[in-house]
Amino acid sequence: MHIPVLKKEVLSHLSIQKNDIVIDGTLGLGGHTEEMAKNIGDEGLIIGIDQDEFAVSFCQKKFENNARVKLHRCNFSECDLLLKKEGKQSADKLLLDLGYSSYQLDEANRGFSFLKSEALDMRMSLNTSQTAADILNTYSFQDLSNLFFNFSELHQNKRLCQNILDFRVKKTLKSTDELIGLVKKSYVFSNRKFMMKILSQVFQALRIEVNQEFKHLQLLLGKLSTVLSDNGIVAIISFHSGEDRLIKSFLKEHKADYQLLSKSVIQASKEEKLENPRSKPAKLRVFQKHRRPG
Numbered sequence: 001m002h003i004p005v006l007k008k009e010v011l012s013h014l015s016i017q018k019n020d021i022v023i024d025g026t027l028g029l030g031g032h033t034e035e036m037a038k039n040i041g042d043e044g045l046i047i048g049i050d051q052d053e054f055a056v057s058f059c060q061k062k063f064e065n066n067a068r069v070k071l072h073r074c075n076f077s078e079c080d081l082l083l084k085k086e087g088k089q090s091a092d093k094l095l096l097d098l099g100y101s102s103y104q105l106d107e108a109n110r111g112f113s114f115l116k117s118e119a120l121d122m123r124m125s126l127n128t129s130q131t132a133a134d135i136l137n138t139y140s141f142q143d144l145s146n147l148f149f150n151f152s153e154l155h156q157n158k159r160l161c162q163n164i165l166d167f168r169v170k171k172t173l174k175s176t177d178e179l180i181g182l183v184k185k186s187y188v189f190s191n192r193k194f195m196m197k198i199l200s201q202v203f204q205a206l207r208i209e210v211n212q213e214f215k216h217l218q219l220l221l222g223k224l225s226t227v228l229s230d231n232g233i234v235a236i237i238s239f240h241s242g243e244d245r246l247i248k249s250f251l252k253e254h255k256a257d258y259q260l261l262s263k264s265v266i267q268a269s270k271e272e273k274l275e276n277p278r279s280k281p282a283k284l285r286v287f288q289k290h291r292r293p294g
Contacts, residue, residue, distance in 0.1 A: 003276045004031030005099060006284050009266050010235050011035055013286040019043040020092040023083075023227070025076030025220070026050060028101040030059040033069060036095075040068050047082055047091070051075050051125035051211075055101070073125075077219035080227050090229040097237045098217070099282065100207075112207060114199045117177045122203075122210045132206040136164055136173045151208040151242065152201035160186035160202070179203075204240065217243060221250045225257065228289045233261065235286045244283050251287060261286040 004010075010032060016022060018041030024033045027050035040046055048063075048071045050056050056073040063069040072082050076096060083091060100112060110121040111132060120133040139147065144161045148154040163182045167173055173182075183202055189195040208214060224234065238244045244265075251258055266286070268279035 003279075004028075004035070005097060005237055005276065005279045005282045006266065006268055006272070007032065007035060009284055010095060010237070011039075013261055013266075013284075014093045014095065014233055014235055016040060016093060017044070020045075021083075021088050021090070021229070022046045022093040022095070023076075023079050023091045024048045024095050025079055026095075026097045027059055027071065028052075028055055028097065030055075030062050032095055032097060033059070034062070036093075037063070037066055037069055042068065044068060045070065045086065045088065047072065047079070047086060047088075049074060049076050049079060049082065051127075052101075053126060075125075075216050077216040077223070079220065080223050083227065090232065091227055092229050092232050094224075094228065094232065094234045096217075096220070096235070098213070098243055099237065099239045099278065111176050112203070114176055114180055114203050117175060120174060120176060120179060120206075122207050124211045128211065130210060132210050133172070133174055135206060135209055136179065137168050141165055147209050148202065148205045151205035151214075153241070154198070154201040154205065156187075208240070208242075214242060214246060217246055221246070224289065230289065232289045233286065234258075234288075235284060237282050237284050239281045239283075244285075247285055251285075256290070258287045258289055261288055 016036050016039040020040060021044065022036055022040065024036070024046060027033060027048040033046055033048050037046060046069045048059060048069055051074060053073060056071055059071055063071065070086055083089065109118050110123060111118040112122055120131060120136065122132040141161050144164060145157050148157040160183060163186050164173065167182060173179065180199065183199055187198055228234065236247055238247060251260065266284035268282055272279050
């Protein structure tokens with residue numbers, strides 16, 4: 001079952017009103033949108049966006065009787081185009097949940113998880129041309145090393161990169177099992193916890209590169225000045241330190257334009273972490289666009 005992360009905190013800080021224009025940029029299985037739709041009334045609109053074909057198809061059935069929820073299959077960085085398509089100038093509220101859904105990790109069969117034997121795909125959208133296998137089989141030693149260092153802070157990665165290059169001389173790297181074998185060959189693990197951490201870092205870096213996640217987040221942040229209405233509120237849930245740094249850097253650079261609505265980062269309660277372990281690394285930042293003078 002998919003459990004929306006930080007649901008209570010998101011709803012409290014976004015404070016959806018009946019006439020709001022809301023963008024849910026990471027629709028997933030519709031958990032957050034379902035809750036927001038209860039408060040949107042007949043005057044508001046929720047624009048639900050996801051690049052995953054299954055997520056949009058699932059939510060089309062879920063919201064088929066709700067005319068105030070409009071769904072689009074694309075990346076959230078295109079939200080400015082979708083506002084125009086829906087005949088709206090700006091949004092009052094915007095939500096991004098940058099995590100992966102339970103479906104994607106457990107059932108999508110795209111190689112997102114190292115706990116299952118699957119093809120090394122990792123595409124959020126099947127329209128994306130490059131897979132994780134493509135990256136592993138074509139990137140140079142240095143490009144692979146930079147990828148693991150920049151996207152997952154895996155500093156000691158030289159042996160892994162060399163083992164990947166040596167493997168692909170003999171055969172094409174295709175499966176999660178093959179990649180896991182190379183990781184195990186590249187490190188000395190003192191315990192299972194350390195092994196799981198390294199595997200998480202390797203798979204995380206590949207997911208970010210395949211889906212260009214940092215690039216799309218930067219694009220979205222750069223469009224907020226035109227996408228948001230005056231006093232518009234943004235809530236972003238991140239699961240990766242790199243994503244959180246991008247958000248903090250953006251807010252520092254544009255502190256004259258946006259105001260934080262919470263002094264400290266918001267994290268899941270002890271109760272939520274017990275109920276939904278995937279909420280443990282989640283960080284919620286909420287900020288508001290200043291009204292323009294005049």
